Amino acid sequence: MTIIETHGLTKHYSRGKIRALEDLSISVEAGRIFSLLGPNGAGKTTLIKLLLGIVFPTRGSATVLGRDISDPRAHSRLGYLAENHRFPEFLTARQTLYYYGKMSGVAPQTLKKRIPGLLALVNLSKWEQVKIRKFSKGMLQRVGIAQALCNDPELLFLDEPTDGIDPVGRREIRDILQRLRDQGKTIFLNSHLLSEVERISDEVAILKNGRLIRQGRVEEFISIKEQYQVQVAESGTQVAEICRELNIPMIPQNGNVLISVGDEEQLNRFIDRLRQEGVLIRAITPRKISLEDFFIDVIEETAEGSP
Numbered sequence: 012m013t014i015i016e017t018h019g020l021t022k023h024y025s026r027g028k029i030r031a032l033e034d035l036s037i038s039v040e041a042g043r044i045f046s047l048l049g050p051n052g053a054g055k056t057t058l059i060k061l062l063l064g065i066v067f068p069t070r071g072s073a074t075v076l077g078r079d080i081s082d083p084r085a086h087s088r089l090g091y092l093a094e095n096h097r098f099p100e101f102l103t104a105r106q107t108l109y110y111y112g113k114m115s116g117v118a119p120q121t122l123k124k125r126i127p128g129l130l131a132l133v134n135l136s137k138w139e140q141v142k143i144r145k146f147s148k149g150m151l152q153r154v155g156i157a158q159a160l161c162n163d164p165e166l167l168f169l170d171e172p173t174d175g176i177d178p179v180g181r182r183e184i185r186d187i188l189q190r191l192r193d194q195g196k197t198i199f200l201n202s203h204l205l206s207e208v209e210r211i212s213d214e215v216a217i218l219k220n221g222r223l224i225r226q227g228r229v230e231e232f233i234s235i236k237e238q239y240q241v242q243v244a245e246s247g248t249q250v251a252e253i254c255r256e257l258n259i260p261m262i263p264q265n266g267n268v269l270i271s272v273g274d275e276e277q278l279n280r281f282i283d284r285l286r287q288e289g290v291l292i293r294a295i296t297p298r299k300i301s302l303e304d305f306f307i308d309v310i311e312e313t314a315e316g317s318p
């Protein structure tokens with residue numbers, strides 16, 4: 012089921028001088044973690060704000076949960092954690108969830124029942140009576156995620172939820188997001204942290220200067236065909252000889268060889284020859300590029316002129 016769909020969505024600010032988003036058409040399937048990537052100023056926050064009805068499109072249209080974004084009924088089933096959010100420091104974690112939950116229209120009785128579960132989900136049960144001013148950045152982000160869940164939304168928008176957080180805190184947030192996805196929620200994430208995105212996202216879209224330059228499943232971007240790391244026991248001349256014979260480019264790397272083969276058949280021919288010559292193979296690993304490498308490549312590819 013498609014949960015978000017945009018058609019030619021465009022947002023200009025300052026009477027057209029700033030083109031934050033241009034002609035964006037994307038769709039997001041329910042039950043996924045969808046990540047929006049892009050350099051600073053690419054239009055990521057603008058897209059979330061448009062989908063939430065916080066700002067209005069200059070042109071184009073979009074639906075969220077099957078309703079047009081101009082229809083306020085769509086918003087009752089959404090959760091939102093804003094970029095650089097600030098909670099009142101004099102509130103405790105529990106009070107914060109209570110007040111934010113009330114602001115999203117949840118009945119007080121429902122909230123009282125729901126809050127302990129939300130605090131447990133984000134590992135803050137022991138901190139429920141502690142004031143926000145004592146919270147670390149990671150804890151604040153976790154309160155923020157719990158706050159976004161107060162109305163039990165189907166779709167969650169999180170704008171940079173792991174920004175400025177240490178690796179342990181990031182892992183905690185990653186685990187929470189995976190748990191939410193397993194419960195059937197859809198998560199729309201804006202992030203700069205590509206290694207995080209790579210680990211948890213099902214699908215990514217890359218924006219640059221307000222335009223979509225790529226959309227697809229993470230595996231499509233990071234699995235690189237044709238390169239295998241082959242680890243062999245001996246250092247080399249025999250292997251180099253076999254590579255020459257089979258016309259396979261190779262890069263020696265301290266006892267390992269990185270080879271580029273056209274396909275798996277060629278890889279197997281290579282293995283057969285290594286074994287014939289009695290070369291001991293320790294490991295063969297397909298080499299992947301990271302999402303970060305991919306991201307930098309596509310951003311640079313589109314560096315000149317229009318994307």
Ligand SMILES: Nc1ncnc2c1ncn2[C@@H]1O[C@H](COP(=O)(O)OP(=O)(O)OP(=O)(O)O)[C@@H](O)[C@H]1O
Pocket residue numbers: 024025029030031049050051052053054055056057058094
């Ligand atoms: N209210 C506004 N008025 C004028 N220009 C704006 C406004 N909001 C955003 N912009 C501009 O629109 C462009 C896109 O901004 P946006 O905040 O959507 O980018 P972003 O991808 O979220 O960036 P970041 O990674 O830094 O959060 C930027 O050039 C920004 O300066």
Ligand SMILES: [Mg+2]
Pocket residue numbers: 055056057094170201
């Ligand atoms: Mg932003």
